[in-house]
Amino acid sequence: MTMAQREITSECLLCKDNGELNPDAVGWSRRPFHVCNLHKHFPRKKKWNYWCVTGDRFLLSATIAHLDYLSLGAIYFLEYDTGRFAEQAAVKFFPRLPRMAETVDGTEHFSSRAANLVFECIESGVAMSLAFKRFDGKPFEASIEIKRPPGTENLNVVVPWNKRLFQFTSKHQCLPATGTLVWGNEKLVFAPGASFACLDFGRGVWPYNTAWNWAAFSGYSGADVIGINMGAKWTDGAGANENGILLNGRLHKIHEDIVFEYDGNDFMRPWRMRTQSSQTVRLEFAPFYEKAGALNLLVISAKTHQMFGRFSGILRVDGKPIAVDNVLGWAEEHQARW
Structure with missing residues (x-):
């Protein structure tokens, strides 16, 4: 959307x-x-x-x-x-x-x-x-x-x-x-x-009950400095999202949702992130480390899978393709009662 x-x-x-x-x-x-x-x-x-x-x-x-x-x-x-x-x-x-x-x-x-x-x-x-x-x-x-x-x-x-x-x-x-x-x-x-x-x-x-996906990276594409922030789940139905590309210090807001595709039974398998209705974001994320955490204090609980790895793919800014090649970043799934 x-x-x-x-x-x-x-x-x-x-x-x-x-x-x-x-x-x-x-x-x-x-x-x-x-x-x-x-x-x-x-x-x-x-x-x-x-x-x-x-x-x-x-x-x-x-x-x-x-x-x-x-x-x-x-x-x-x-x-x-x-x-x-x-x-x-x-x-x-x-x-x-x-x-x-x-x-x-x-x-x-x-x-x-x-x-x-x-x-x-x-x-x-x-x-x-x-x-x-x-x-x-x-x-x-x-x-x-x-x-x-x-x-x-x-x-x-x-x-x-x-x-x-x-x-x-x-x-x-x-x-x-x-x-x-x-x-x-x-x-x-x-x-x-x-x-x-x-x-x-x-x-x-x-x-009280919360779930989210979050992914981000900062790095280089040739001589360009490129970063991205992507989120999902927690913003569903709110009429807002936290998606945007930063290119050489300039923010390019992404107004459409980003789809996170991953295996919830094996978070170490590759993830994919894509914009729903355009070619603005087409990324694959290859994790190399899983930071998993769980907390259960009866009325307070949390379960997190924060993955660190490398992003590759294509971002499009004002129609121009920007290559993303093996850039370090993270992606996560978080569920909480807090």
Whole structure:
């Protein structure tokens, strides 16, 4: 289905005074104009900043989140060739802090006895500092600088399930990154020119039962810098989607749905993504690692299959074909009661 939401071009509040969705906030934009003034709706409010930095040999993800009844600071690491993987999270129940920012350009901070995560907004972008007392049995620290090149656009969408349930999502691809990880006695470096950061910024009021697909990548097509964000399931029937191509810093919004084709019994088999009614997206995704997770706390549960792999195929921007050849990225299926 094709859905052409209106483009928002100036600052707006996400919520009305009573906590319901502001109708004037519904739409998409090339800049994060929304002020996410979430209030009321306990315990349905969800706020998160998810970063994933991909290098030529490994990736590192860091998340700060607040779900009303808990907050967390989490990281995970994956080395592509060896499959070395580690994950760690610190959780606080019914926390007062962190009070997460209402806008994308706010600084985020999570601190506990075991971990300290800071996403500091600076003039050039974001300075990320991470410290865990124990990460796979060893102390871990990371210092990463993420650039926001002047004029670079991003994908911002309000998904309106109804006036009481809604989500603002801001997806940022192709952000140049550099930095160093110190893990025990080991030092790992995100090399300049070969590393990109992706941000998933989310603020909203969610239904209890949720399912989604998400896929994204950042990389090169010849001399061009190309990225994409694709989503499905969670936006069905909402009159909005989170699909868009970023080419050399310019966003090209995809107004039609993208179909995810994969084997739910074997997530390591190739996936395919395609636009429903055009040739805009024709991609195949070959996973090389599955990050599977399951949580069951009676009233709260989640099941995730996040796949890391390589994308190949063709994207079309203004009718021009853009080749995608073995570009690193991820695709996932997520189901939750939260």
